[in-house]
Amino acid sequence: xxxxxxxxxxxxxxxxxxxxxxxxxxxxxxxxxxxxxxxxxxxxxxxxxxxxxxxxxxxxxxxxxxxxxxxxxxxxxxxxxxxxxxxxxxxxxxxxxxxxxxxxxxxxxxxxxxxxxxxxxxxxxxxxxxxxxxxxxxxxxxxxxxxxxxxxxxxxxxxxxxxxxxxxxxxxxxxxxxxxxxxxxxxxxxxxxxxxxxxxxxxxxxxxxxxxxxxxxxxxxxxxxxxxxxxxxxxxxxxxxxxxxxxxxxxxxxxxxxxxxxxxxxxxxxxxxxxxxxxxxxxxxxxxxxxxxxxxxxxxxxxxxxxxxxxxxxxxxxxxxxxxxxxxxxxxxxxxxxxxxxxxxxxxxxxxxxxxxxxxxxxxxxxxxxxxxxxxxxxxxxxxxxxxxxxxxxxxxxxxxxxxxxxxxxxxxxxxxxxxxxxxxxxxxxxxxxxxxxxxxxxxxxxxxxxxxxxxxxxxxxxxxxxxxxxxxxxxxxxxxx
Amino acid sequence: xxxxxxxxxxxxxxxxxxxxxxxxxxxxxxxxxxxxxxxxxxxxxxxxxxxxxxxxxxxxxxxxxxxxxxxxxxxxxxxxxxxxxxxxxxxxxxxxxxxxxxxxxxxxxxxxxxxxxxxxxxxxxxxxxxxxxxxxxxxxxxxxxxxxxxxxxxxxxxxxxxxxxxxxxxxxxxxxxxxxxxxxxxxxxxxxxxxxxxxxxxxxxxxxxxxxxxxxxxxxxxx
Numbered sequence: 001x002x003x004x005x006x007x008x009x010x011x012x013x014x015x016x017x018x019x020x021x022x023x024x025x026x027x028x029x030x031x032x033x034x035x036x037x038x039x040x041x042x043x044x045x046x047x048x049x050x051x052x053x054x055x056x057x058x059x060x061x062x063x064x065x066x067x068x069x070x071x072x073x074x075x076x077x078x079x080x081x082x083x084x085x086x087x088x089x090x091x092x093x094x095x096x097x098x099x100x101x102x103x104x105x106x107x108x109x110x111x112x113x114x115x116x117x118x119x120x121x122x123x124x125x126x127x128x129x130x131x132x133x134x135x136x137x138x139x140x141x142x143x144x145x146x147x148x149x150x151x152x153x154x155x156x157x158x159x160x161x162x163x164x165x166x167x168x169x170x171x172x173x174x175x176x177x178x179x180x181x182x183x184x185x186x187x188x189x190x191x192x193x194x195x196x197x198x199x200x201x202x203x204x205x206x207x208x209x210x211x212x213x214x215x216x217x218x219x220x221x222x223x224x225x226x227x228x229x230x231x232x233x234x235x236x237x238x239x240x241x242x243x244x245x246x247x248x249x250x251x252x253x254x255x256x257x258x259x260x261x262x263x264x265x266x267x268x269x270x271x272x273x274x275x276x277x278x279x280x281x282x283x284x285x286x287x288x289x290x291x292x293x294x295x296x297x298x299x300x301x302x303x304x305x306x307x308x309x310x311x312x313x314x315x316x317x318x319x320x321x322x323x324x325x326x327x328x329x330x331x332x333x334x335x336x337x338x339x340x341x342x343x344x345x346x347x348x349x350x351x352x353x354x355x356x357x358x359x360x361x362x363x364x365x366x367x368x369x370x371x372x373x374x375x376x377x378x379x380x381x382x383x384x385x386x387x388x389x390x391x392x393x394x395x396x397x398x399x400x401x402x403x404x405x406x407x408x409x410x411x412x413x414x415x416x417x418x419x420x421x422x423x424x425x426x427x428x429x430x431x432x433x434x435x436x437x438x439x440x441x442x443x444x445x446x447x448x449x450x451x452x453x454x455x456x457x458x459x460x461x462x463x464x465x466x467x468x469x470x471x472x473x474x475x476x477x478x479x480x481x482x
Numbered sequence: 483x484x485x486x487x488x489x490x491x492x493x494x495x496x497x498x499x500x501x502x503x504x505x506x507x508x509x510x511x512x513x514x515x516x517x518x519x520x521x522x523x524x525x526x527x528x529x530x531x532x533x534x535x536x537x538x539x540x541x542x543x544x545x546x547x548x549x550x551x552x553x554x555x556x557x558x559x560x561x562x563x564x565x566x567x568x569x570x571x572x573x574x575x576x577x578x579x580x581x582x583x584x585x586x587x588x589x590x591x592x593x594x595x596x597x598x599x600x601x602x603x604x605x606x607x608x609x610x611x612x613x614x615x616x617x618x619x620x621x622x623x624x625x626x627x628x629x630x631x632x633x634x635x636x637x638x639x640x641x642x643x644x645x646x647x648x649x650x651x652x653x654x655x656x657x658x659x660x661x662x663x664x665x666x667x668x669x670x671x672x673x674x675x676x677x678x679x680x681x682x683x684x685x686x687x688x689x690x691x692x693x694x695x696x697x698x699x700x701x702x703x704x705x
Contacts, residue, residue: 024494058663140680149691153700156684163644163677164631165549170670171651173625174604178658182608203604260648299705350688401695482584 003055005046006062006121009070011023012039012085013077013114020106024099025088028107033081036110040117041074042130048470054123061123061190064473066326069120069254071272075456076246076335077113080239083343084109086443087238090350096146103139109240112138116251124188125173128255129166132219136162142240143232150178153233154228161228165218169255172211179204190258190380196477197265206271211262213275216259219252223282230290234355238346241298242339245305250331253312257327260316261479269319269481276317277408283310284415291422297348300426301341304381306343307419308334314412315396316478318403324475326395329464333388333457337380340453343446344374351440357426361433371431373450378427380457382420388460485539493612495536500616502529503653505647507623510630514580516638520565523642526623527558531650532681534656537613546660549667556671557649561678563637568682572638572689580660581633605658613657620657624650637685637695641678648674 016036023029046068047053054060062070090449091097096137097105115138119131129327136159144155183199185192193200218225256276263272287307295298308330315327345355347370363371380387400409431439464471487495506526510519534550582590598621605617627646634640651669655661662670688695 073657076549124663124666126662127669130666130669130673133670133677135678137673137676144684144687147691150702152684152687152691153702156681156688156697156700157703159677159680159684160631160640164628164647167644167647167651171654174655174658174662176653177655178605180607181659188666201608202602204608205602207604230705234703294705434610460615 003041003060004049005050006053006055007061008043009040009047009117010060010114010121012036012043012419013117014109017110017114020103020110025102025106028086030085030088032304032362033084033110034078037074037077037081037113040113041071041078044070044074054374055184057256058123058189060118060121060355061129062121063477064470064475065254067256068470068474070117070253070333072250072332072335073113073116073247074200075118075332076243078337079244079343079453080246080421081109082452083242083346083446084239084450086445087346087350090443091237094350101145101256105145105237106206108138108142109243112142112240112243116157116247119251120254122129123190125176125190125193125258126188128258129170130253130327132216132252132255133166135251136166136219139236139244139248141259143236145240146235146239151235154231155267158228158232159235161225162219165215165225167215168211168218169215171216172208172370173176175204175208175211176200180419186336190261194265195304195309197262200266203266205263205266208273209259209267209272212259213256213272213279216252216255217279217313218289219248220312221252221255221283221306222279223247223286223306223310224279224304224436226283226286228301230299233302233305233342234296235325238349240326240480241301241346242342245342246335246339249305249309250312250335252412253309253316253331256313257478260319264319264479271452273317273319276313277405280313281408281411282414283313284419288415288418288422291419291426294422294426296355297357297360297426297430298342298345300357300423301338301345304419304423305334305338305414308338308381310394311396311412314408316402317332317408318396318399318405319479320399320403320474321475321480322395323403324478324480325471326392326399328471328474328478329388329460330392330396333380333392333460335461336453336457337377337387337389340373340450340457341381344370344377344450347442347446348374348440358431360430362437363440364431366415366437367442370440370442370450371449373447373454375427375431376454378423382423383416387457388463389457391461488627492536492540496533496540496612496616499529499533499536500619500653502526503533503649504619504622506590507626507650508591510642510646511591511626512584514584516569516636517566519639519642520562520569523565523645524558524562526649527554527562527645530554530653531558533653534661535634537656537660543660545602545664549664552671553652557645557673561645564678564682565641568685569638572685572695579636587629587633590629590692591622591626594629595622598622598625615616617654617657620650620653621652622650635656635697637681637688637697640697641681645674645678686702
């Protein structure tokens with residue numbers, strides 16, 4: 001029974017993928033994904049209260065950190081799956097998709113969710129790598145869903161850049177294994193490696209950690225290997241973009257958190273801290289530069305994801321309890337806010353046939369609810385109260401000043417000011433400017449996840465409730481220094 | 483496998499396999515015909531298999547030899563077969579003008595070899611056995627693969643660049659620790675195979691959408 005609960009978050013979406021393969025996508029099975037996501041979320045909450053668990057002869061392992069990541073996966077998957085039926089129905093009506101492509105969509109999205117759940121439950125570095133590489137393969141055809149020139153180009157870049165990045169991470173794992181074998185740890189198990197991390201050879205571990213941060217950082221959309229992200233996120237179907245931006249990036253970042261626990265003991269905290277501050281500031285700078293002259297609202301959202309991944313890296317670099325609690329809360333808040341934005345952007349794209357910011361001008365008058373959700377989502381991402389990203393950004397900044405990293409925080413704040421100004425200017429043109437065109441309808445089944453996502457993000461900004469103790473426990477597992 | 487090897491013979495065989503592994507990697511930079519590049523990749527798979535079998539015989543480890551056979555079947559058999567099929571279907575025989583010409587590429591390879599040698603010093607220092615002393619060779623092939631990936635313009639040559647990197651990582655794993663745990667090795671092989679299949683399907687789609695696989699045509703998405 002115990003082990004069943006650990007296997008369930010992977011098994012439930014995998015079973016749904018199997019059912020899609022058999023039954024195809026129709027009016028009724030379209031809601032199967034919602035059911036699976038709700039099941040995943042329930043299991044995640046149960047695991048959060050269950051403490052440490054193991055399953056499948058120790059291959060899977062659940063603790064507070066993995067349970068928290070499962071909650072994020074479940075919550076974002078629920079929003080994305082709620083919006084999927086209406087999205088695909090509109091694609092079908094417009095002739096962009098067919099029965100086979102929709103069946104494939106069902107199978108691939110559910111397998112993708114299962115792979116992410118496997119990644120956060122894996123007890124070893126090796127299995128985690130396999131699961132993260134599997135997400136690339138499973139989402140490749142989702143990115144190329146529309147089969148247009150742009151979609152094919154995005155899918156090619158996505159698979160090549162992410163596979164190369166993740167190959168570097170594999171080389172890092174090989175080196176960790178080499179250092180481990182010479183320190184008497186023959187497996188790639190987290191717990192075993194962390195326990196004997198002090199004995200790992202420093203020279204080998206330095207190269208290994210660099211490769212692991214660079215490799216998993218590629219998949220997390222961190223600079224300098226971020227080039228695939230804006231293309232893939234702007235070409236994938238909206239619910240898939242929500243899943244990729246909302247959780248896949250954070251799942252890859254979770255791998256960096258786990259590596260950091262081992263690296264901090266083996267090399268001292270300074271090494272990983274320096275590495276993470278460099279990628280964090282580079283990511284923020286890339287996002288700020290490319291947001292300034294952005295003309296496409298989907299790419300705007302993608303660059304905002306690079307910004308937020310940079311913030312996560314900065315928080316992880318600081319590494320004390322306050323910073324890590326804030327990082328984890330930021331993962332959840334960003335997941336909810338970004339999925340609301342990508343789902344609204346998907347509706348907008350379907351209605352306008354273009355993802356140009358100019359094409360969407362005067363939106364407030366044409367679609368008040370959609371424009372309202374988009375505007376509130378942007379405010380949430382810019383870190384305004386009452387949304388939880390305000391609390392987490394303040395947390396990261398306070399922790400940074402307390403840890404003596406004031407210069408890095410100041411640099412980050414300057415870059416974020418540029419980002420706020422850029423996004424503010426673009427969104428004003430989009431929401432308010434221009435002459436009003438014809439009204440855009442918003443299906444009720446899409447309005448529900450938009451409102452729910454924003455509401456959850458706002459509630460988390462006011463009170464953490466029962467999540468508070470889970471976040472504390474997860475931060476301790478992520479190696480928080482007091 | 484009761485092969486009785488003397489120390490000297492083991493080192494010689496190991497060096498021979500590593501030399502062949504490196505040579506096939508460097509030759510990829512020299513040849514422009516795509517079919518020759520696929521051949522070289524298959525030969526590199528054979529060299530990698532030989533490398534693992536030599537290590538396995540030396541350690542009298544039957545499991546390692548069997549894993550080596552599996553690696554060989556995938557990298558010298560199945561993957562080159564899949565690429566050859568894609569090549570026949572595509573009908574594009576040659577690499578178009580690469581971004582860097584052959585002479586410069588070979589000079590770059592020499593520089594990359596020195597870089598790999600410098601990078602692998604900490605690895606050799608931890609345990610200076612004949613096997614780990616060959617790690618610079620594997621890292622050279624890794625860097626050459628990356629170089630092929632960024633300078634070649636045909637989809638298939640990029641794929642070979644990626645696979646050279648992957649061969650090099652596998653070689654590093656076997657030279658340092660006789661490979662990663664078996665579950666992980668299986669997962670890696672499966673992921674690799676699927677990644678190649680995905681890229682192959684995308685190549686077909688690219689040909690349908692762009693009329694060729696020259697990656698310079700991929701210019702639709704930019705800021």
